[in-house]
Amino acid sequence: MVTRSYTPAWWLGPHTATVWGRLARREPEPAVRIEQWDTPDGDFVEIARLAPRGDAATAPRLLLLHGLEGGLHSHYARGLFREAAARGWGMDLLLFRTCGPTPNRLPRSYHSGETSDSAFVLDRLAAESSAPLGLIGVSLGGNVLCKLLGERGSALPDIVRGAVAVSVPFDLARASRWIGRGFGVVYERAFLRSLIPKALAKIARHQELAPLTNVRDARTLWQFDDRFTAPLHGFDSAADYYARASSREYVAGAQRPLLLLSAVDDPFLPADVLDDVAARVRDNPHITVEFPHKGGHVGFVSGRSPLRPEYYGEWRAAQFLAELF
Numbered sequence: 001m002v003t004r005s006y007t008p009a010w011w012l013g014p015h016t017a018t019v020w021g022r023l024a025r026r027e028p029e030p031a032v033r034i035e036q037w038d039t040p041d042g043d044f045v046e047i048a049r050l051a052p053r054g055d056a057a058t059a060p061r062l063l064l065l066h067g068l069e070g071g072l073h074s075h076y077a078r079g080l081f082r083e084a085a086a087r088g089w090g091m092d093l094l095l096f097r098t099c100g101p102t103p104n105r106l107p108r109s110y111h112s113g114e115t116s117d118s119a120f121v122l123d124r125l126a127a128e129s130s131a132p133l134g135l136i137g138v139s140l141g142g143n144v145l146c147k148l149l150g151e152r153g154s155a156l157p158d159i160v161r162g163a164v165a166v167s168v169p170f171d172l173a174r175a176s177r178w179i180g181r182g183f184g185v186v187y188e189r190a191f192l193r194s195l196i197p198k199a200l201a202k203i204a205r206h207q208e209l210a211p212l213t214n215v216r217d218a219r220t221l222w223q224f225d226d227r228f229t230a231p232l233h234g235f236d237s238a239a240d241y242y243a244r245a246s247s248r249e250y251v252a253g254a255q256r257p258l259l260l261l262s263a264v265d266d267p268f269l270p271a272d273v274l275d276d277v278a279a280r281v282r283d284n285p286h287i288t289v290e291f292p293h294k295g296g297h298v299g300f301v302s303g304r305s306p307l308r309p310e311y312y313g314e315w316r317a318a319q320f321l322a323e324l325f
Helices: 014-024 075-087 116-128 140-152 172-179 182-205 207-217 221-232 238-245 271-281 312-324
Strands: 033-038 044-050 061-065 090-095 133-138 160-166 258-261 287-290
Touching: 014 075, 033 116, 044 075, 044 116, 061 075, 061 116, 061 140, 075 090, 075 133, 075 312, 090 116, 116 133, 116 140, 133 140, 133 312, 140 160, 140 258, 160 312, 172 182, 172 221, 172 238, 182 207, 182 221, 207 221, 221 238, 258 312, 271 287
Parallel strands: 061 090, 061 133, 133 160, 160 258, 258 287
Antiparallel strands: 033 044, 044 090
16 A cells, blocks of 8 residues: 655645645646536536546546536646546546536536536446446535435445545535635635626526526625525525535435545634534544645645645545555
8 A cells, every 4th residue: 555644835824725726736738528418407517538548447437526616727636637647547527517618508507515417427427337436526526525425325336436525615604604704805706706707697698597697796605605506506595505505414424435635724614614524424434534734725735845846635535546446
């Protein structure tokens, strides 16, 4: 078994570790093809697919669920594609609705508790191959993954060997309130600069959504979810959405090996939420908790020099699954 210890990069704090990937990391674009898969509700999802090296019938695969407004451009996605390619594995990235290159047909979008598309893709992968499969969810995608694992319990396809959830916002209400504090307002504004124009474009394509136009004035993620995400997806309010979608209520039900990797100094989440999650999953032998004190949000940068950084998060996720494969 290959081991590697995690020593947080001495030159990074919680915020700089969080933005390092976007500002300083250069990962090559992976050699993927984009496929559209029609969904049971008459829409489609898009999948970025990396072919394995060797026999596709036996080579392990990864399925990645990305974070809020993430996709093929995300540094962690490219890092995981690199890890998969180096190990000869295949990998699939589910591009949540509105996060792919083609606008979706239906009004619905994606959100932190929406598991039906992930379950659809998972079941289709199981139908097309018996090769071992590992699941990875990052940030919002980690919340989706933990919720899905809790919902499905032991009723997962046999090919699923295990899962890794990175920097999960386990308590969505507390995370939504927390992210806009201090420097965190920079993250909140960045998300809104992407979310609001996409919401308005969707409203323009679907006239029945016209009452949601006041989302243009949202100044916080809570307001955005209260004015758009919640009513669009059948929730009474942002508070109702957060309560019903937060994965802390589901994660203890996971029945496959699951690694939870989060940093205590994650600026997207109050640290005591991780204490709560650790207590909730303590009696589940399938779950491994790894909550280092430093790492930021989807950071986990290590190495002795900023000129030669190492990326523990993607390596740890791949190695955890490699041992199960």
